[in-house]
Amino acid sequence: MIKDTLVLFDIDGTLLFSEKIDSKCFSETFSEQYGAKFPTIDWNYFSHVTDHTIFSEAYCQLHGVYPELSEIHRFCKLFVNKIKRARIETPEAFKIVPGAEAVFDYLKENKIPFGVATGGWHAPATVKLKHVGLWYEDLVLSAADEQPTRIDIISTAIEACKNRGDLWKRIVYIGDALWDVKTCREMNLPLLGIKIKGDHQQLLDAGASHVMSDYLQIGDFIAVLNDIKVPV
Helix, strand or coil: CHHHEEEEECCECCCEECCCHHHHHHHHHHHHHHCCCCCCCCHHHCCCCCHHHHHHHHHHHHHCCCCCHHHHHHHHHHHHHHHHHHHHHCHHHCEECCCHHHHHHHHHHCCCCEEEECCCCHHHHHHHHHHCCCCCCCCCEECCCCCCCHHHHHHHHHHHHHHCCCCCCEEEEEECCHHHHHHHHHHCCCEEEECCCCCHHHHHHHCCCEEECCCCCHHHHHHHHHHCCCCC
């Protein structure tokens, strides 16, 4: 059954984690550029948990208008520079979720289609994946550039996989947050929850059928992937 499945991954908290350093970099970049406190790094505050929407709403709250595309690009470049510096200064703070590289290798070796659909912008997402060794040139990566919602992002990833010639009968998504549960429920997609810190109950209470802490046991991962359900 897994061979007939398209597997889509979130990034932050799902493939890698940074103890909120990346979120703080986002907040600090905003404060440095606009001389004002960033509203919050509790992403539930915003209408959609994507870099596009988070930045646009914070900017509008401060300036009374939504940013031009050129301003979004300028901010994104500054943010990328900051997260690159953070990785040089404290590389040990940015870690891969255990077993994620082996899962990518397994999916590639078994010709199981997969891709990444992240609420972050493409440029910082690439930096993050490269830092932990999960980047390669033909990886399908759908990101938040000019895409305000996670439904938009996942839909774009699915279309990109179709255009690449991938075939499947079933699509599953792997994510770590409550907004991933909500998005999968809205899109009628089975969800596998990942919680590196082991707080499984939060996602289970929100409707996820299965939650794992890592990818260390490939057999367990595949078995769970075959059994996961659409969040209730």
